[in-house]
Amino acid sequence: MMLRGRTWKYGRNIDTDVIIPGRYANIAEASELAKHCLEDLDPDFVKNMRPGDIIVAETNFGCGSSREIAPLSIKAAGVSCVIAKSFARIFYRNAINIGLPIFECPEAVDGIETGDTLEIDPTAGKIFNVTKNLSFETEPLPEFIQEIVAEGGLMRFVAALSQKSKPLRE
Amino acid sequence: MTIAEKILAAHAGREEVRAGELIMAVIDLVMANELSAILAIQEFEKIKPKRVFDPEKIALVPDHFTPNKDMKTAEITKAVRRFAQEYGITHYFEVGRGGIEHVLLPEEGLVAPGDLIIGGDSHTCTYGALGAFATGVGSTDVAAAFAIGQVWLRVPQSIKLVYYGQPGKWVSGKDIILYTIGDLGVDGAIYQVLEFTGEGVTHLSIADRFTMANMAIEAGAKTGIFEADEKTVEYVKGTIEDHESRMRNFKSDPDAEYVRTLEYDLSEIEPQVAVPSLPENVKPVREVGEVDIDQVVIGFCTNGRIEDLRIAAEVFKGKRVHPKVRALIFPGTQKVALQAIHEGLAETFIESGCAFSTPSCGPCIGGHLGVLGERERCVSTSNRNFVGRMGPLSSEIYLASPAVAAASAVAGKIAHPEEVV
């Protein structure tokens, strides 16, 4: 499946407290979380973005808390994927586990400005900046993670695994 | 192999693992607080499992918004409580019998050297102080671990931090880790492990080590880890009955590979403060300048141990909190609170004009029990000073040790303990 959307570019160290502030940490409904996505960083983001839009950021996106509502709020807001120079590791695994596509690609980030339109082929690892007519390659996801994604997220993978119920050790 | 690689290899049923590899590993414990548990429980119940993988290897700790801060939180903790009862979870810690997860779990004997622990909280890395490999994960990882007792991990590279020399009188684990993060930067160790080594660490108490491992994540690290030594063994003897069979003391090989090695002389480190709004904005306290403050909070998972409260009480003894300042003390657990009462520390705090709270994360994430107002400034012994973490966007957090926080409470501005004692 190809992803296509306009970009919203932000800086370094975008932390989970600005992605979804702690005061909303007791909200579990995706639709409610969506309303507050990036509120403390860009209060107009949710108002101005359209489904399919793409968040682009410099290094260490998603640093801070382990709150899974951070990638959840992004996904629920309708963002199709996040591209950054690097991700904080818990954010990275949370995104994979809930099925929010994310790509690490420093060159692409440097070649994108807010408002550019991108086309992304996640399986081939290709990012195309339509506005600027620039192409970039990203690392395809590790095979192991592709398996999780192919099962439709970690819990389906686990459901499949627990049916086989082969313990790895002992 | 490094200590991290050895622990992961042992839990993946392998002779050897190498940095960069993806593994499926068997865990010794999975922890969640009420906020990560509620999402994990929803995910877990979607796949309709009949049981959890092992009811004795799950710890559930309501601590973030507890005692329940509002009706929404009450429903969340109710659901977690119901889950714990339904699945017979042994280590469920009710309000009044628990505390803040990262102070509580080691105290309860749920952490042994060599363990692999995951937790639905980024500061799960705290347990590395005892030589465990412990790392924060998200709620879906927790849900998966509830079901199968396993986790997928990328074997991380390690950074070797070598400390030597003796720290000065007012220098604690907090100052050392702040100094280190100031050097590494908040993204200096992404996906990597901070291995705390060197002759200098032998001078550090287990409480200091907990504080340091706790903040490894503030440099982006997957975890921080200390090799177990005599002090660790002594600590574990006091918390785990069958400690001899539980402890696995892994050590890094002399030819283990590191991405880099950094050296620090503890005798040169002054008390440190991280100024707003990133933990890497670190300065010696004497270089911070005149900063008036409105609130001081001491405690939390970073500095809520009895050793921390002793130092704070030493500074407060016979003095009063500055008239313009509110000071709040958050002991890490019920046991710490009780000990503080036995030792007369609670009395010192209350006589000085501090609020002595029940254990809770409270204001640390801007939840309750001490949230800041517009443009208010706080000195906190917690681990994060991000924009808006303890209140509105205009409020500010300065991170410091219990000694510096207590001295600041008395002075009404950021102060070195020597200025008030």
Ligand code: SF4
């Ligand atoms: S005290 Fe603060 S940092 Fe520690 S677990 Fe609680 S909210 Fe997280």
